[in-house]
Amino acid sequence: xxxxxxxxxxxxxLPILETVPDPEIPVLTVLDLGVIREAVRxxxxxxxxxxxxxxxxxxxDVIGDDLKSAFAxxxxxxxxxxxxxxAWSTDWISEAGREKMRExxxxxxxxxxxxxxxxxxxxxxxxxxxxxxxNTKMISQFGSTACKALFQCMDCxxxxxxxxxxx
Amino acid sequence: MEHQSLYQYLLSLGDNALILGQRLGELxxxxxxxxxxxxxxxxxxxxxxxxxxxxxxxxxxxxxKTEDDVAFLRKENEYTxxxxxxxxxxxxxxxxxxxxxxxxxxLMLMEWLSANSxxxxxxxxxxxxxxxxxxxxxxxxxxxxxxxxxTEESHQRLLDAVEALWPYTQEFFVPSEAEAWAxxxxxxxxxxxxxxxxxxxxxxxxxxxxxxxxENPYFQKGGKQGRHTEHMGYLLADLQYMQRTYxxxxx
Numbered sequence: 001x002x003x004x005x006x007x008x009x010x011x012x013x014l015p016i017l018e019t020v021p022d023p024e025i026p027v028l029t030v031l032d033l034g035v036i037r038e039a040v041r042x043x044x045x046x047x048x049x050x051x052x053x054x055x056x057x058x059x060x061d062v063i064g065d066d067l068k069s070a071f072a073x074x075x076x077x078x079x080x081x082x083x084x085x086x087a088w089s090t091d092w093i094s095e096a097g098r099e100k101m102r103e104x105x106x107x108x109x110x111x112x113x114x115x116x117x118x119x120x121x122x123x124x125x126x127x128x129x130x131x132x133x134x135n136t137k138m139i140s141q142f143g144s145t146a147c148k149a150l151f152q153c154m155d156c157x158x159x160x161x162x163x164x165x166x167x
Numbered sequence: 168m169e170h171q172s173l174y175q176y177l178l179s180l181g182d183n184a185l186i187l188g189q190r191l192g193e194l195x196x197x198x199x200x201x202x203x204x205x206x207x208x209x210x211x212x213x214x215x216x217x218x219x220x221x222x223x224x225x226x227x228x229x230x231x232k233t234e235d236d237v238a239f240l241r242k243e244n245e246y247t248x249x250x251x252x253x254x255x256x257x258x259x260x261x262x263x264x265x266x267x268x269x270x271x272x273x274l275m276l277m278e279w280l281s282a283n284s285x286x287x288x289x290x291x292x293x294x295x296x297x298x299x300x301x302x303x304x305x306x307x308x309x310x311x312x313x314x315x316x317x318t319e320e321s322h323q324r325l326l327d328a329v330e331a332l333w334p335y336t337q338e339f340f341v342p343s344e345a346e347a348w349a350x351x352x353x354x355x356x357x358x359x360x361x362x363x364x365x366x367x368x369x370x371x372x373x374x375x376x377x378x379x380x381x382e383n384p385y386f387q388k389g390g391k392q393g394r395h396t397e398h399m400g401y402l403l404a405d406l407q408y409m410q411r412t413y414x415x416x417x418x
Contacts, residue, residue: 056212056219057216084295120305142206145209146209
């Protein structure tokens with residue numbers, strides 16, 4: 001099943017959606033993250049379908065509230081619906097989002113097989129966000145949020161977050 | 168009637184995750200190291216997320232209930248979690264052993280539900296949870312090996328934890344009324360069919376961790392029917408404190 005990065009989002013709503021950041025990684029917008037699955041005009045305003053990254057992600061409630069206030073500031077009432085299927089995948093993070101993440105100091109997710117080799121096989125594949133060296137190793141399977149693992153660069157010694165691949 | 172049965176089945180899914188999540192949450196700021204502290208609380212967060220998905224769906228089965236009612240306003244004998252997940256943290260070997268014994272079961276369950284459940288919402292919940300469960304099992308398996316095959320001290324502690332928690336493992340495979348209903352409706356698995364594969368996996372890992380498989384033939388059960396161990400009351404006192412003290416409070 002292929003899923004479009006921006007499925008069923010009405011074009012004139014994009015500028016408002018673009019103003020809503022992810023509360024945990026503020027350089028990313030909700031569009032970069034791919035959590036908006038639908039945004040359509042209704043008789044009363046706008047209806048948005050939102051999908052969680054991880055089931056327990058505490059950012060979801062905040063994102064819902066932030067979306068409502070972003071639309072409210074334009075005089076539009078937004079209703080939010082949380083949907084679970086299809087399950088969110090890191091493939092939905094946009095190219096621009098990956099680049100912004102890297103600049104922010106978080107290594108974006110690798111492909112599924114490279115991710116497995118780095119997280120399970122102890123292979124040195126995740127590029128350091130500072131010096132770009134792939135001579136890096138995992139320090140902790142769990143990082144500062146559920147979606148990240150903690151890595152350290154063996155060349156420049158800097159620790160950094162890696163956004164785990166989720167498919 | 169069908170709503171009531173589905174409600175009860177969702178409780179059985181959600182309660183295990185809720186109570187284990189609460190236990191792991193107790194370690195927040197108290198883990199043995201920063202990395203393990205973060206790992207335990209991250210796993211707790213995933214489990215609470217799964218709980219919320221189950222309870223949001225459960226509350227729709229009964230008129231006038233919210234997910235908070237389901238989580239916070241039931242009495243002890245209305246919680247249907249297995250006894251294993253309410254066992255106290257004692258030490259890190261207990262935390263890991265309890266987690267590992269749970270993770271092996273939970274992954275089997277979520278794999279089945281995400282592939283086969285006749286209920287589309289449960290299938291969708293499991294589809295997300297299965298990825299989390301896989302990662303949790305990896306974490307707890309790694310630590311079982313490190314503790315078991317580590318120092319004399321860590322080996323002894325793991326041995327004690329495995330001996331103490333082993334009697335709680337069989338309850339998974341004795342279906343409650345709700346679980347039997349779900350199996351007959353194609354919504355949930357026939358849990359008795361998981362038993363052989365579960366013990367195959369667990370016994371293979373214990374061997375690798377240089378810990379003998381306990382010989383105790385006596386197993387404890389009753390949690391699914393609301394008959395809990397003495398630890399449950401204290402856990403609920405913490406869990407329910409806010410809603411009992413400030414009824415109907417919201418964030």
